[in-house]
Amino acid sequence: MATFTYEAVNDLGEIIKSTYEAEAKNDVLAMLENKQLYPIKVEETIGKEIKAPISLQRVKLKDIAFFCRQVSALLDAGIPIADALQIIKQQIANKRLQKAVEEVSEEVQTGMSFSEAMKKQEVFPVLFIHMVAAGEVSGTLDFVMRRMAEDYEKEYKMQKKVSGSMVYPILIIIVAIVAVIFIVTSVLPRFTEMFTDVGLELPAATQLMIKMSDFLQQYWLYLFIALGLVIYGLIRFIKTTQGRLWLDYFKLGTPIIGAVNNKVVTARFTRTLASLLKSGIPLMQAMEYVAAIVGNVIVEEKLLQVREEISKGANLTESVRKADIFDPVVIHMVKTGEDSGKLDEVMENTAIIYDQEVEVAVQGITSVIEPVMIILMAAVVGFIVFSIITPMFDIAQTVGM
Numbered sequence: 001m002a003t004f005t006y007e008a009v010n011d012l013g014e015i016i017k018s019t020y021e022a023e024a025k026n027d028v029l030a031m032l033e034n035k036q037l038y039p040i041k042v043e044e045t046i047g048k049e050i051k052a053p054i055s056l057q058r059v060k061l062k063d064i065a066f067f068c069r070q071v072s073a074l075l076d077a078g079i080p081i082a083d084a085l086q087i088i089k090q091q092i093a094n095k096r097l098q099k100a101v102e103e104v105s106e107e108v109q110t111g112m113s114f115s116e117a118m119k120k121q122e123v124f125p126v127l128f129i130h131m132v133a134a135g136e137v138s139g140t141l142d143f144v145m146r147r148m149a150e151d152y153e154k155e156y157k158m159q160k161k162v163s164g165s166m167v168y169p170i171l172i173i174i175v176a177i178v179a180v181i182f183i184v185t186s187v188l189p190r191f192t193e194m195f196t197d198v199g200l201e202l203p204a205a206t207q208l209m210i211k212m213s214d215f216l217q218q219y220w221l222y223l224f225i226a227l228g229l230v231i232y233g234l235i236r237f238i239k240t241t242q243g244r245l246w247l248d249y250f251k252l253g254t255p256i257i258g259a260v261n262n263k264v265v266t267a268r269f270t271r272t273l274a275s276l277l278k279s280g281i282p283l284m285q286a287m288e289y290v291a292a293i294v295g296n297v298i299v300e301e302k303l304l305q306v307r308e309e310i311s312k313g314a315n316l317t318e319s320v321r322k323a324d325i326f327d328p329v330v331i332h333m334v335k336t337g338e339d340s341g342k343l344d345e346v347m348e349n350t351a352i353i354y355d356q357e358v359e360v361a362v363q364g365i366t367s368v369i370e371p372v373m374i375i376l377m378a379a380v381v382g383f384i385v386f387s388i389i390t391p392m393f394d395i396a397q398t399v400g401m
Helices: 025-034 061-076 081-088 095-109 114-119 126-138 141-164 167-198 204-238 241-253 255-278 283-293 297-311 316-323 328-340 343-400
Strands: 002-009 015-022 038-044
Touching: 002 025, 015 025, 015 095, 025 038, 061 081, 061 095, 061 141, 081 095, 095 114, 114 126, 126 141, 126 255, 126 283, 141 255, 141 343, 167 204, 167 343, 204 241, 204 343, 241 255, 241 297, 255 283, 255 297, 255 328, 255 343, 283 297, 297 316, 316 328, 328 343
Parallel strands: none
Antiparallel strands: 002 015, 002 038
């Protein structure tokens, strides 16, 4: 099998450039003839094709959502997918995604299906590819792209709300740590010299702060290295199977964080299941896809158990109840959907409810965390100030005597 590069003209007079793998040049010519393309040049690629380096820029959900929205709009306007990709590929800001779409466009121009071309790229989510394949089979690709655009936009907004709620507390913690380190290492030593010269017996708090100051000044480099090693070790640990399990248990089991994560997982489950069912994907296959994207290995294992129960003849309601994953409200909604034969619509409405609950929960956490962090920061700084001011009062009294 060899790789050939070719240039051809279509019925509209447009020049198409791409590559094609075939046994011989005649096979390429036959392919072009079948596609009603008129060859200009067909050459075998000698050696390894040199490709432009792909950007390491990460493809975010908002980039995928924007791409889906563009494709959906063009398909709604009656433009074929091959032409739509040709139009869109120059309008994508993310360079890595732009490169992937450009290669997908070239593959589609040669006759490959949209979903098969997407499988060759690493930037597209697996669920997205399966949804596109289902849309191609059912002839509802425009609906699927519009639906995926909406789902990815909602998922991106949810992620931004959850991650954004942690920005302020983390900022306060960083400011507090920097302030404490500065006071202990730069301000306190000046007072320490004065306290030593006076010869007073220092309070326990002041002695503790002086020892901490000496320790930080002597071993700050070792502490910095140790902190870096701990962070590196945690990152490596989380990437392991046991580490991921531990992290996901922590996400679900922590009193405040767990409540939000449960709502996020529920919203993701109901929204994705609704999209898959509306696209005509069978429940068994849909449960497999949903399990892979919920973002929690514990929930993923339980959803796969649900899928196993369904394969044995159980209904979705009893299987979900037995797995003990979701709130009773979700189980009730699943039962309502099964009984009415409108599981996709009921799941979609449930997803809307839990999207709103995630937003409320995040706002509630933020409203609690902010004053708590401020109080903690004030307590730490107050303790430091107290440990410095108390000996100064003693000095003043001694001088006054």
